Amino acid sequence: MYRYDAYDQRAVDERVAQFRDQTRRYLAGELTEDEYRPLRLQNGLYIQRHAPMLRIAVPYGLFSSAQLRMLAHVARTYDKGYGHFTTRQNIQFNWPALEDVPEILAQLATVQMHAIQTSGNCIRNITSDAFAGVAGDERIDPRPWCEILRQWSSFHPEFAHLPRKFKFAVNGAEEDRAVIQAHDIGLDVIRNEAGEIGFRVLVGGGLGRTPIIGEQIAGFVPWQHIVTYCESILRVYNLHGRRDNKYKARIKILVKALGIEEFRRQVEAEWAHVKNGPSTLTEAEVARVAAHFVDPAYETLPAHDAAYAEALADNKPFAAWARRNVRAHKVPGYASVVLSLKKTGVPPGDISAEQMELVAELADAHSYGEVRATHQQNLVLADVRQSELFKLWQTLRDAGLATPNIGLLTDIIACPGGDYCALANAKSIPIAQAIQERFDDLDYLYEIGDIDLNISGCMNACGHHHVGHIGVLGVDKNGEEWYQVTVGGAQGNQASLGKVIGPSFAAHEMADVVSSLIETYVENRHEDERFIDTVRRLGIEPFKTNVYGKRQQERKVAHG
Amino acid sequence: MAKVIRNRSIVDDTRQTVRLAEGETPEGVALPTGPLLVPLAVWQARADELAARGDVGVWLAAGEGAEAIAAELPRLAAVGVHFPAFTDGRGYSTAALLRTRYGYTGELRAIGDVLRDQFQAYVRCGFDTLQPPEGRYSDEQLQAALASLGDISTPYQGAVDEPRPLWLRAQRGVAA
Numbered sequence: 190m191y192r193y194d195a196y197d198q199r200a201v202d203e204r205v206a207q208f209r210d211q212t213r214r215y216l217a218g219e220l221t222e223d224e225y226r227p228l229r230l231q232n233g234l235y236i237q238r239h240a241p242m243l244r245i246a247v248p249y250g251l252f253s254s255a256q257l258r259m260l261a262h263v264a265r266t267y268d269k270g271y272g273h274f275t276t277r278q279n280i281q282f283n284w285p286a287l288e289d290v291p292e293i294l295a296q297l298a299t300v301q302m303h304a305i306q307t308s309g310n311c312i313r314n315i316t317s318d319a320f321a322g323v324a325g326d327e328r329i330d331p332r333p334w335c336e337i338l339r340q341w342s343s344f345h346p347e348f349a350h351l352p353r354k355f356k357f358a359v360n361g362a363e364e365d366r367a368v369i370q371a372h373d374i375g376l377d378v379i380r381n382e383a384g385e386i387g388f389r390v391l392v393g394g395g396l397g398r399t400p401i402i403g404e405q406i407a408g409f410v411p412w413q414h415i416v417t418y419c420e421s422i423l424r425v426y427n428l429h430g431r432r433d434n435k436y437k438a439r440i441k442i443l444v445k446a447l448g449i450e451e452f453r454r455q456v457e458a459e460w461a462h463v464k465n466g467p468s469t470l471t472e473a474e475v476a477r478v479a480a481h482f483v484d485p486a487y488e489t490l491p492a493h494d495a496a497y498a499e500a501l502a503d504n505k506p507f508a509a510w511a512r513r514n515v516r517a518h519k520v521p522g523y524a525s526v527v528l529s530l531k532k533t534g535v536p537p538g539d540i541s542a543e544q545m546e547l548v549a550e551l552a553d554a555h556s557y558g559e560v561r562a563t564h565q566q567n568l569v570l571a572d573v574r575q576s577e578l579f580k581l582w583q584t585l586r587d588a589g590l591a592t593p594n595i596g597l598l599t600d601i602i603a604c605p606g607g608d609y610c611a612l613a614n615a616k617s618i619p620i621a622q623a624i625q626e627r628f629d630d631l632d633y634l635y636e637i638g639d640i641d642l643n644i645s646g647c648m649n650a651c652g653h654h655h656v657g658h659i660g661v662l663g664v665d666k667n668g669e670e671w672y673q674v675t676v677g678g679a680q681g682n683q684a685s686l687g688k689v690i691g692p693s694f695a696a697h698e699m700a701d702v703v704s705s706l707i708e709t710y711v712e713n714r715h716e717d718e719r720f721i722d723t724v725r726r727l728g729i730e731p732f733k734t735n736v737y738g739k740r741q742q743e744r745k746v747a748h749g
Numbered sequence: 750m751a752k753v754i755r756n757r758s759i760v761d762d763t764r765q766t767v768r769l770a771e772g773e774t775p776e777g778v779a780l781p782t783g784p785l786l787v788p789l790a791v792w793q794a795r796a797d798e799l800a801a802r803g804d805v806g807v808w809l810a811a812g813e814g815a816e817a818i819a820a821e822l823p824r825l826a827a828v829g830v831h832f833p834a835f836t837d838g839r840g841y842s843t844a845a846l847l848r849t850r851y852g853y854t855g856e857l858r859a860i861g862d863v864l865r866d867q868f869q870a871y872v873r874c875g876f877d878t879l880q881p882p883e884g885r886y887s888d889e890q891l892q893a894a895l896a897s898l899g900d901i902s903t904p905y906q907g908a909v910d911e912p913r914p915l916w917l918r919a920q921r922g923v924a925a
């Protein structure tokens with residue numbers, strides 16, 4: 190992974206000093222609340238329902254065991270002993286005291302971590318494929334490009350106060366696991382026919398209040414020009430994006446208003462001036478960064494470990510876990526392991542300080558000291574020998590990190606919701622919990638198969654509900670919490686936005702609603718059809734009919 | 750006398766910013782003597798008269814682009830870019846375009862909600878003169894703010910003040 194040199198370290202240290210002084214001036218009354226807010230947001234600090242919330246950057250989801258130990262220390266010393274992984278591969282702490290934040294950041298800086306631009310109207314933490322570098326379907330490793338863009342976007346003076354937040358995602362694999370179609374800029378690292386590396390560039394995607402699938406603005410931008418090309422997009426947006434209404438301020442609204450052709454024309458007119466300028470990338474710089482992402486010294490191993498095969502045959506729970514939580518690796522004899530942070534009874538994405546320390550230890554023992562955070566709010570040990578999987582599973586199981594549910598109905602994406610977040614209309618965590626409790630039978634879960642259920646507590650869509658096969662959105666109706674349900678959303682190469690099935694539901698109805706949706710699928714599916722395939726084949730009608738028909742009958746009985 | 754930061758020093762400033770009050774027209778507004786920044790519309794209405802004075806510049810409101818005064822730059826004594834709120838970052842791009850696209854080398858002044866925590870970004874985008882709201886900072890605070898111009902001492906990306914990104918300026922190490 191990327192390791193800081195003296196320049197990176199200095200930048201982070203200087204930001205800590207700058208923020209310490211800004212916080213001091215705020216507490217001394219020299220900065221007003223309105224003046225301090227954007228400064229703290231650009232350093233990941235929100236003021237939430239109960240306390241400040243500090244969001245720490247995990248650039249493209251990659252971190253080390255040493256960094257995880259520091260996060261455990263922060264959780265224990267400054268928080269209530271746990272942290273929460275987000276859909277942007279970052280980690281949040283929900284209970285730090287504002288006065289402590291400069292010191293927390295200073296400690297994080299000692300392990301090359303920071304909270305720079307994890308919030309605010311600026312370029313945010315860049316997300317990518319959690320299986321970058323180890324996936325069999327990878328064309329080009331996206332991580333060096335993420336790091337190059339991270340550095341370019343950090344403290345960019347021209348884009349420090351954009352109309353609204355700005356999110357990048359980068360994919361380098363056949364199957365997009367970074368949801369690039371739902372980002373302000375989505376980059377697909379590709380090769381052209383001549384074998385040269387470049388980027389297919391999507392623009393104007395996003396979830397939130399107005400969900401839109403991004404459109405292609407460029408089919409191939411040669412790698413040398415990706416910085417100047419992105420700079421041109423940002424400049425057009427910075428000058429012309431709406432600033433009169435924060436709900437219409439994202440780049441997607443500008444792209445829609447102008448049309449992709451006109452937007453492209455403006456970007457290319459700008460690019461004509463800056464292309465080939467000083468920000469043109471050099472081979473030396475790309476090589477310098479890429480050298481941080483070379484493969485570890487993998488051993489030559491048999492493709493199928495005999496002891497692993499035996500354990501799979503002998504131990505049903507282990508086999509169930511391996512089936513869902515273990516992924517193929519590009520190198521024979523290795524596997525990638527997903528650590529589920531979706532145990533029933535624990536808020537999705539939450540992890541305790543003790544678990545963090547254990548994962549750090551396991552990363553050192555089994556995975557070259559590296560860990561990844563997925564945008565589905567789980568963790569990954571990417572480079573585990575097959576021969577060590579059984580031992581690893583036993584340890585994870587004892588620590589509550591081996592729930593065999595990756596990709597299943599209980600592997601729910603959920604934002605912190607109304608329990609924590611000041612923006613939320615409704616709670617997310619209890620809904621996730623109710624669904625997890627309803628579907629606690631593993632055999633039935635496997636029978637249902639692959640499905641994404643995503644919950645957001647408000648239309649900011651941190652829980653990515655629009656692209657869940659089943660999406661749940663918390664809405665406020667006269668001060669009460671209700672939930673709107675969509676079906677048919679999807680991420681990946683076939684990304685689509687879910688359709689609302691009808692009027693919203695009360696919290697206590699949600700487990701029944703999900704049951705009805707699942708029953709509809711099970712009754713109607715063809716062989717080997719996933720939930721999303723059935724929705725695509727039949728449309729939402731049968732789902733809608735079943736959910737509301739059944740509920741009407743129940744109501745009649747109840748009121749009859 | 751008002752203080753501004755010019756080329757990283759605190760200096761006294763006599764340039765006045767003219768704003769059109771209700772009922773005043775660009776053609777008719779009475780202009781004081783001495784160095785001025787006038788609204789774009791005033792310049793457009795009276796360019797020759799004002800150019801002849803030699804001490805008049807134009808300030809651009811947010812949303813008025815650099816291209817609006819590109820042809821006039823040789824005749825302007827200064828250019829101001831107005832920040833209606835420090836969180837409105839359009840003026841950063843406007844400044845960058847004035848410097849890089851239109852080759853403007855004269856005084857470029859940030860006016861409006863110009864606060865010290867943005868000073869470095871202003872300078873990096875090509876402003877040489879920073880005019881905080883009058884009375885916003887004490888002399889001591891302004892002095893302290895000068896130091897903040899170097900908060901991030903070695904920026905990664907190129908900008909107007911230093912167009913070369915770090916990878917062209919420094920020999921950076923490869924991972925051990």
